[in-house]
Amino acid sequence: MNLHEYQSRELLRKAGIPVPPGDVASTPAEARQIAERLGGRVVVKAQVHAGGRGKAGGVKLAASPQEAEAVAAKILGMQIKGLTVHQVLVAPAAEIASEAYVGVIVDRSSQSPVFMVSPAGGIDIEEVAAKTPEKIFRQRVDARYGLLPHQALGLAFRLYSDAGKARQAADILAKLYQAFVGAGASLAEINPLVVTPEGQVLALDAKIVVDDNELERRPAIEALRDATAEEPSEVRAREANLTYIKLDGNVGCIVNGAGLAMATMDLVKYYGGEPANFLDIGGSSNPEKVVSALRIITEDKHVRAILFNIFGGITRCDDVANGIVAATRQFTVEVPIVIRLTGTNEQQAVAILNGVGMKALTDMDEAVKQAVALVKGGKAA
């Protein structure tokens, strides 16, 4: 789960990291009030889960509270990469002497948290990594002991040769690690970490991505979820315990297991069709989940045929068949459904489907071919 910049800043502030003041506004009038309170020049920043906000016109300076209101009026409601801006952060326009990058991620290959710091901050760190890798410094952390003080100071001296600034940065790195672990994050970064003309080290912008698997045991973090920042159908799917990602095609796919779901989408493409979505009903699926899945797919008006690909293991085929039958009793499915079922309780499932005049296939390729033929106006075999 992505946190907004203002939420990430708040978590860092709570961890004791110096963060400039600022507040979030959802109306232009609120933006003006915050600017009045802060005094002086402010920056107004769109709060959306998309990179490149500045380039898209979602970050603007304002010299006065009136200007902050006008700028906020333009940014609020704006679309950035398909996402509507509902909130803006209003913060003082800081004077900056230098910009650095600091971040900590969970690294798959070393199976550890790894810090990355660079004195070349303020821009896309991936670009720095690609073009000038010598400007990125790494420190692997043994998660059993955390970031050790000498490791933090060693990284800090990579950023600042001045001992006073390095000590401030080391303190920020230690607290960033605490915030990272405390939030159950898979990424926490400050970009840029700045030095003011007075020599104070400050976190100007922050980004935290939380591991979804942490949310159950961290209700305070879960409460930060902004459902308005996500595709509504994906929110409903999550609430029904389904993993759903909407795509642009017209063959709706309902599959158990992420790997098989991706392979099914690939096979739709292989036979000349376009998948409308990724949808994983997960293991031990009950009939209600199947009903929810069908409801979500049928609401996508681009879908011209629905393909079930179920390989029963933990998932029982008869549960899926019962779900399909229940769904067709609750609402009308106007597009044809192609069903492939094999594995646990396959025979019971076939009997259930046959009972309502539906058929089931056992071969994945055959089912995908039929679904693709149906959207192309051909007939099912």
Place this chain on the structure above:
Amino acid sequence: MSIFIDKDTRLVVQGITGRDGSFHTKAMIEYGTRVVAGVTPGKGGQAFEGTVPIFNTVAEAVTGVGANTSVIYVPAKAAADAVFEAADAGIGLIVCITEGVPVLDMTRVMPYVRDKGARLLGPNCPGLITPGVCKVGIIPGMLAASGPIGVVSRSGTLTYEVVYQLTRAGIGQTTCVGIGGDPIIGTNFIDCLEAFERDPATKAVVMIGEIGGTDEQNAAEFVHTRMKKPVVGFIAGQTAPPGRRMGHAGAIISGSSGTAAEKMHAFEQAGIAVMQRPADVVGLIRERM
């Protein structure tokens, strides 16, 4: 022959009285796996289905009945401690089926397990099966048949699909291993490939990967430099949009090093025959046997 599990596997089930644990314990016993113990704290002294002794701790299962392998079906929030407990008790192979284990938990689990000299498979994996001998986890037994092919996969049901295609075509398997799709896992492709290369009964290997991370590329390099046996590979997620999460925490395209196209290219460069679809496995394996 086989890898990791065989007729000497003596299994303890952690979470044996839970809904998933009890269901799959019955299936494993029916398949012929020697389930020697179960662990559910507070139910020590009872017996599962009247036959399998239940202990309060894994250590008691090891000293009491000689368990050497464990399988974990406990809820996600308790999974890391279950792995720690199995490693502390001296279990050699720990198979964690549980999904949803926080990745930060895994950053603490992995160095600990390594220090204890144990092997962890998973988490968020379907386990493994040596057809006709033993299965540990949730892979449906009727899919697999004994034969000369090693199967290693990051996926669950996609593994079933490929094993089903092989078995239906009369091509059996030595061992099928599901390593799990999470960002941090205990046993990776290379560990399995190395074991299959050493296993005299395995004549060829099927490797099933997916988008995200660089494990498949590293495995391709291993196949190229260290393996003599033929390898056939598949990558799921060719149609996945960049940057979107597809259910597995591991299936995130990060930069340019996690796309299906890049992984398939690495396979080809390493001399791995690339399947365009799961059903291609049969033809490609036949050509190489």
